[in-house]
Amino acid sequence: MTISVDRLTEPAVRAFVGALNANDRESFQAALGPDATMSDDGSDRDLHEWTDREIFSSRGRMEIESQSADGLSLVARYRNDTWGEMRTAWTFKVEGGKVARFETGQA
Template sequence: MTIPVDRLTDPAVRAFVTALNANDQAAFQQALTPGATMSDDGSDRDLAQWTEKEIFSSRGHMEIESEKTGGRGLVARFRNDTWGEMRTQWRFTVDGGKISRFETGQA
């Protein structure tokens, strides 16, 4: 069973996932604070390069399985055209209603 994106608890996380799933780069940038950072499997990555490769040019998509920590932690089935589908975990830091950092990795 999955959680519909429009039912995600945290509005900033909801905006992030909505933009990611719509492949909407402008809305995705609007969901982030200036200077937002991220990590993948414990290693910091260049956010612009990572999102272009893993999300936008490869049509990334998240199906949310569960939420924790007030909606700022997700377990999701993430898929893209490069890697196929994998079970992932996501942790978000929210600042002023926008995502200032996210950390993802295999669940």
């Protein structure tokens, strides 16, 4: 069973996932704070290069399996045209209603 995007409790995370799944780069950027950062499997990455490669040019999509009580941690089945599907964990730091940092990796 999956959790629909509109049922995610944290508004900034809901905007992030909704934009990612819609492959909407403009809305995705709007969900991020001005100095947002990220890491993948424990290594900091260039956010713009990573999102272009792992999300937008490879049609990334996430199906949410679970969320933490505060809505800042997700477990999802993530799929893109490069890697196929994998079970992933996502954690978010939100500041001023925007995602300031996200960390992802295999769950």
